[in-house]
Amino acid sequence: MEKISIGNWELSALVIMSFCTKIFLNYPRVMSESAGSAGWILSAYTSLLAFVIFTFMLRLYKKNYGMDLIDLGELIGGAPGRIITGVVIISFLIYFIPVNLREFSENMKIISLVISPISFVTLFFLGTMILAAYFGLEAITRVNAIAVPVISAGFILILVLVGQLYDFSKLMPWFGTGLQEIFIGGLPKLSYFSEIIIFFMLPPFLKKFNNFRKSSYIGFVFAGSFLFLSTLVFLLVFEYPTSTESFLPIFQLSRLINYGRFLQRGESVFLLMWSFAAMLYLSFGFFMLLYTFKKTLKLEYYKPLIMPFAVIIFSLSLTPPNLMSAIKLDTVYFLNWGWLISFAFTTLVFIAAGIKKRKGKKE
Amino acid sequence: MKKLFLLILIFMLCCFLSSCYDRAEIDDQAFVIAFGLDKGKTNFLRMTFQIAVPSAFGQEGGGSSGESGEGKEKHPKSVTITTIESPTVYSGFNIVNTYVSKQLNLSHTKVLIISSELAKENMGMYINAIHRGREFRNTMYICVCDGSAEEYLKNVNFVLDISPSKFYEETFASHRYTSFTANTQLIQFISRAKSKSINPVAILVGVDRIEKLDDYSKENTNYKEKGRENYFGGDFAAGNIPKEYKNKTSAMGLAVFDGAKMVGMMDGAETRYYLMLTGEYDYSYVTVPDPVVENKFVLLNVKQSRKPRHNVVMEGDTPKISVKIMLEADILSIQSGINYEDPEKVEELETASEEFFKKDIVRLLEKTTKVFKSDIFGFGKSMKWKFLTQKEWDEFSWHDKYPNAQFDIEVDLKIRRPGLILRTAQFEN
Numbered sequence: 001m002e003k004i005s006i007g008n009w010e011l012s013a014l015v016i017m018s019f020c021t022k023i024f025l026n027y028p029r030v031m032s033e034s035a036g037s038a039g040w041i042l043s044a045y046t047s048l049l050a051f052v053i054f055t056f057m058l059r060l061y062k063k064n065y066g067m068d069l070i071d072l073g074e075l076i077g078g079a080p081g082r083i084i085t086g087v088v089i090i091s092f093l094i095y096f097i098p099v100n101l102r103e104f105s106e107n108m109k110i111i112s113l114v115i116s117p118i119s120f121v122t123l124f125f126l127g128t129m130i131l132a133a134y135f136g137l138e139a140i141t142r143v144n145a146i147a148v149p150v151i152s153a154g155f156i157l158i159l160v161l162v163g164q165l166y167d168f169s170k171l172m173p174w175f176g177t178g179l180q181e182i183f184i185g186g187l188p189k190l191s192y193f194s195e196i197i198i199f200f201m202l203p204p205f206l207k208k209f210n211n212f213r214k215s216s217y218i219g220f221v222f223a224g225s226f227l228f229l230s231t232l233v234f235l236l237v238f239e240y241p242t243s244t245e246s247f248l249p250i251f252q253l254s255r256l257i258n259y260g261r262f263l264q265r266g267e268s269v270f271l272l273m274w275s276f277a278a279m280l281y282l283s284f285g286f287f288m289l290l291y292t293f294k295k296t297l298k299l300e301y302y303k304p305l306i307m308p309f310a311v312i313i314f315s316l317s318l319t320p321p322n323l324m325s326a327i328k329l330d331t332v333y334f335l336n337w338g339w340l341i342s343f344a345f346t347t348l349v350f351i352a353a354g355i356k357k358r359k360g361k362k363e
Numbered sequence: 364m365k366k367l368f369l370l371i372l373i374f375m376l377c378c379f380l381s382s383c384y385d386r387a388e389i390d391d392q393a394f395v396i397a398f399g400l401d402k403g404k405t406n407f408l409r410m411t412f413q414i415a416v417p418s419a420f421g422q423e424g425g426g427s428s429g430e431s432g433e434g435k436e437k438h439p440k441s442v443t444i445t446t447i448e449s450p451t452v453y454s455g456f457n458i459v460n461t462y463v464s465k466q467l468n469l470s471h472t473k474v475l476i477i478s479s480e481l482a483k484e485n486m487g488m489y490i491n492a493i494h495r496g497r498e499f500r501n502t503m504y505i506c507v508c509d510g511s512a513e514e515y516l517k518n519v520n521f522v523l524d525i526s527p528s529k530f531y532e533e534t535f536a537s538h539r540y541t542s543f544t545a546n547t548q549l550i551q552f553i554s555r556a557k558s559k560s561i562n563p564v565a566i567l568v569g570v571d572r573i574e575k576l577d578d579y580s581k582e583n584t585n586y587k588e589k590g591r592e593n594y595f596g597g598d599f600a601a602g603n604i605p606k607e608y609k610n611k612t613s614a615m616g617l618a619v620f621d622g623a624k625m626v627g628m629m630d631g632a633e634t635r636y637y638l639m640l641t642g643e644y645d646y647s648y649v650t651v652p653d654p655v656v657e658n659k660f661v662l663l664n665v666k667q668s669r670k671p672r673h674n675v676v677m678e679g680d681t682p683k684i685s686v687k688i689m690l691e692a693d694i695l696s697i698q699s700g701i702n703y704e705d706p707e708k709v710e711e712l713e714t715a716s717e718e719f720f721k722k723d724i725v726r727l728l729e730k731t732t733k734v735f736k737s738d739i740f741g742f743g744k745s746m747k748w749k750f751l752t753q754k755e756w757d758e759f760s761w762h763d764k765y766p767n768a769q770f771d772i773e774v775d776l777k778i779r780r781p782g783l784i785l786r787t788a789q790f791e792n
Contacts, residue, residue, distance in 0.1 A: 036753040037753065110497060111497065112385070113384065113385045114385060114497065115384045115385050116384035116385050117384070120384065127373060130370065131370050131371070134366070134367060134370060167744075169560070169741070169744035169745075169747060169748070172744070172747040172748050172750070172756075173747060173750040173751050173752050173753055173755065173756050174751055175751045175752050176752065176753055177752065177753055177754070178752045178753075178754065238554065239554050239557075239558050240753065241557060242553060242554045242557050242558075245494075252501070255500060255501055255502070256501055256502060256550060258502045260532075260536075261529070261532065264502070
């Protein structure tokens with residue numbers, strides 16, 4: 001598998017897809033819940049902050065380029081270090097994949113497959129995840145590279161078509177719930193960029209550090225812009241506090257597209273790109289879970305793990321008793337603490353690896 | 364390879380199986396085009412459903428009643444109506460589903476009619492239930508019926524349209540060229556009802572009670588309130604329109620809300636000024652009194668040249684609101700024959716028209732502060748700019764301050780074109 005190589009655009013597309021899929025879930029609403037009418041400022045702030053921290057992390061990581069997080073764990077603490085790092089990443093993935101799987105399935109049930117049992121709907125996504133895992137990382141990144149521009153175009157189209165409903169007074173008061181709430185209280189919202197931890201599992205598939213850095217930056221800029229635009233447009237259309245009601249903000253936006261009898265019911269575009277984005281997102285996450293597990297335990301193959309892990313993910317996704325609990329697991333627990341693993345833990349690993357390497361050179 | 368083939372097969376099967384649970388044949392659905400809510404007699408709600416009968420669409424003149432030809436039966440109606448009583452909105456759907464042979468589908472519902480009696484009590488809980496429902500569209504129109512919603516829906520007659528949904532779409536979009544109603548879609552209503560800077564309005568609909576135009580009494584209009592000797596077009600609201608037509612229903616004016624509770628009504632002319640004040644005005648024909656000859660009128664085609672400028676300043680607890688409305692107009696008719704097209708006389712007509720508009724606008728604004736106590740124009744949005752945080756804005760409590768508002772109105776009207784006649788020549792005799 002190590003022979004697989006990821007292209008520059010493919011990595012950028014992975015970054016965009018990983019960060020932006022949550023736009024279709026709850027991102028604009030959560031921004032509005034936290035910062036009121038200033039949700040767009042919070043979105044810009046967290047995107048910028050995540051970018052700055054990522055740049056800092058890249059500087060720490062540069063000297064160890066070519067090694068992924070698990071390799072670095074091994075460098076720091078041998079086999080225990082590798083296993084601890086692996087377990088942290090696996091725990092992270094095994095938390096957010098089932099939660100997101102449940103949310104996507106519930107959304108599909110609410111929007112379209114109203115009568116179908118949730119397990120039946122979940123199986124659709126799970127089927128794609130299994131299939132994608134069999135095809136492997138190369139197939140996932142290739143499909144993703146083609147799909148991201150199409151999904152992005154559909155997303156931009158929705159934002160443009162609701163333009164007739166923009167009202168800039170809805171962005172007032174300027175600082176929404178207050179500066180402290182935005183700039184201090186909003187810090188945990190960095191967790192929206194938690195997938196950053198997975199990207200540091202990818203360097204073995206990219207040849208040069210500069211390519212990794214450049215592609216990640218491009219992905220970051222697009223993802224940050226999309227996150228910002230989604231929140232801005234959502235708040236231009238839905239005034240606070242109505243903006244905190246919508247369960248699926250972009251879906252609600254797409255339902256408002258109405259240009260006479262010629263153009264309406266934009267949710268059909270939404271449904272297509274949303275389910276496609278969800279499948280790509282979950283497939284990538286699922287593959288990385290298998291890959292991390294394989295690498296942590298130094299297994300030769302990952303394919304025999306697909307079905308057992310699929311059963312685990314499926315079962316875990318059905319554990320929350322209802323959608324509200326699943327949303328709480330995502331927007332309360334994961335959003336408040338996810339950054340500790342993705343940013344704090346990863347940075348600590350880089351720092352420790354740097355110290356270890358320097359010590360090794362001296363010795 | 365075998366496994367892969369099996370997986371692809373399973374994946375493809377998923378696509379075909381997806382309709383097992385949620386299959387919905389169009390032929391098995393009963394599409395509700397309009398639905399009405401009244402206060403019930405035996406239960407909380409009386410619900411009236413106007414359901415499309417698609418089989419009637421394709422038939423000759425399938426829109427409404429009338430003879431299709433010699434020896435033929437009356438045209439089948441393109442809609443059927445049913446009324447039930449139930450405690451809640453959704454339990455009402457269940458009841459109807461037991462006897463209409465098809466499953467109710469609300470994804471094509473164009474309009475929700477609520478009786479004024481129910482609207483005055485507070486329709487928040489019903490609107491919330493509808494907003495939560497997946498099938499209801501946020502773009503459907505919200506209307507208040509001055510009377511019973513059931514009566515309105517039973518009297519609608521799609522004279523010119525085969526498709527009932529097209530009838531509603533076009534009727535409620537007519538505000539673009541009549542300015543007697545406004546665009547009051549569900550999402551706008553909900554957003555405003557929960558806003559701290561603006562209150563909602565809903566289109567006023569009704570059933571015109573007169574059979575013959577000779578039976579009409581001008582006492583049904585608001586001309587006296589406005590200090591006129593006779594009524595102008597728009598000095599009445601839905602249900603009181605002086606007309607004779609197969610369709611007994613009408614839409615004119617607006618229901619005014621404070622939150623989700625109806626607090627009053629505006630007639631057609633007031634609605635025009637509402638649109639001018641909010642910047643939603645497009646164009647319409649307006650009759651203004653001739654500035655020189657009594658009981659003669661000048662007819663103008665008035666457009667809004669620019670969005671109105673609002674400025675709100677607080678003096679103590681009193682909001683001082685200044686508004687500048689910029690209009691332009693084309694002359695359509697001058698009954699007196701005075702040559703207002705003359706560049707030297709046009710100013711006289713412009714000034715008189717500005718005064719005419721200003722007087723009615725001030726009257727409307729005072730009605731919203733003194734009678735309705737509701738800011739439906741969104742002046743609060745101009746005030747909101749001055750606050751930095753939501754908490755400060757919430758504590759300011761604009762809706763409590765609005766009833767004390769004082770206004771300074773400026774209307775700027777420019778006459779641009781005289782129509783096809785550049786100079787009025789007098790008739791002989």
